[in-house]
Amino acid sequence: MRGTHRILTTIVALLALQLGSLVAPAYACGCGAMIPTRDQRIGVDREESAVHWDGRTETVVMRFRVHGNASRAAWIMPVPQRADVTLGEPELFDALDRLAAPEQRDRTYFWPRTGDWPFDSGYGDGSAAGAPPPGASGVGVVGRERLGPFDVARLTATDPxxxxxxxxxxxxxxxxxxxxxxxxxxxxxxxxxxxxxxPEEENTVLQGELTPLRITFNSTELVYPMRLSRLARSSQSLGLSVLSEHRMEPRSAIGGDAPEVTFAGRIERPDGAVARLAGDRSVHLTVLEQEFPHPERIDDDHHLRTVADTPYRRVEYTDRLLTVAGGIPVWLLTVGGGLLLAALGTLLAVRVARRRPALRPGVRSTA
Structure with a gap:
């Protein structure tokens, strides 16, 4: 039953991606289209996609966090060649997050800010196939499997x-x-x-983070299907991790904002879930983020190309008040030292003035 439940949770996620009835602003499932029943809805809070391409075969792994009330729906994904569909590993995305995590650096500042003394108390840190059933001509069923409560069909079509x-x-x-x-x-x-x-049980509703789905197909170029995302009625966001021999970037924005590279670097010894996806040899990881404020403008799929293997990692700074000697603010020493010197200078001037003899009336100084 646990395996059946995992399959159930996996596929339902993919139902929540393209239809204009999304409950909330969704992360783009550029690779598929959600087809729920008319009286149900599924919202996608977050989609993560990882792609591995070795020049011949492409594997797309997707994980979703969803909400809504859908219990009966379907999902469709266009692929350039025949595809295999299996479950993916949730650990993959955690491993990719660790590999692409921003570099953490400290950055000091001199003058106190909110949260630092004297503006607050203390010192702060800063901030199986079957025959096609009847229903439509022009459609071929090249593979059909029953995965727990799901009917998975691989189709061809000569007419949409x-x-x-x-x-x-x-x-x-x-x-x-x-x-x-x-x-x-x-x-x-x-x-x-x-x-x-x-579903084997009626009114099954699934929510939360779902088991990933892994889809593998042959492709002589790295392509990430996005065209169906134009059907969305709210802004879309795409997060994509690409594992390949070299750094890969989209050829164009395909109607969205310019794609942003948030990490690019070579992973010398992949292990765990990353190795099971991309192999245990050196591989280049590129992490991309892209916004689609107007999804109706999406006019193509993402075709990715090889670019120079220039490494890049974001840097996140933690601002800290500049201190010395176990936490004494430098500004306090500087200001206090300046005031002390000024006080000493004043005192010295007063003492010198007091030692100078006063002149009697009518007597001129011979100095």
Missing amino acids: KALGGWLRAHGFDLPERLTDALQPYVERRWEYVAVRLA
Whole structure:
């Protein structure tokens, strides 16, 4: 039952990605389209995607944190070649976060700030395949597996309307605008991974962080499907970790803000979940973030290219008050020392003035 529950939690996450009925601003599932029933909703709080590409084979691993009330829905992902679908490892994303974590540095400041004395008390730190069932012509079922409570189909289609008809005939409520969005993939003869949630228990609702899904297919270029994200009605964000022989970056912004590289560097000895994805040989990790304020402007998939292996790591600073001798603020010593010197100078001037003899009236100084 535990394995079945993990499969259930995995696939439902992928249902929450493309439809305009998202509950909250979502992280873009550029690689798929959510198809829930009409009276249910799923919101995506966070999506993390990791991609490994060795020049021939591409593997996409996705993990989602969701909320909502959906218990019956489906998910579809266009892929350039035939795909294998398995469960991924949650530990992968924690390992990638550690590898790409920003460098931590201290930065000192001289004058006290809020939280430092005398503005506060104390010193602060700063801040199995089967025959196609009836329902639509022009659709081929090249693979079909039952994974616990889910029906996973790998499909071909020569007509997006035929694909939509097949999905509707099998309980998928496919919106017409998604049918139109699939047209470019049909023209390029891509295939599709369709997953239908068929829970063993009625009214199963899943929330929170879900087990990752791992999809592998052949590809002679590194491509991350994004076109279906244009159907979203709220702003989208994409977080993508790329493992490859060299540093990889998108060829264009495809209608969003300019992609930002937050980490780039070579991982000499991958281990654990990273090694099980990318192998135990040296590999280059590139971490990208991108915002799509107007998802309707997305006009293509992300095609990534090799660029110079220039390393980059963000730096996060912790501001600290400059101190010496076990925590004495330097500003206090400086100001206090200046005041002390001024006081000493004044005292010395007074004493010199007192020692100078006073002149009697009518007597001139011979000095």
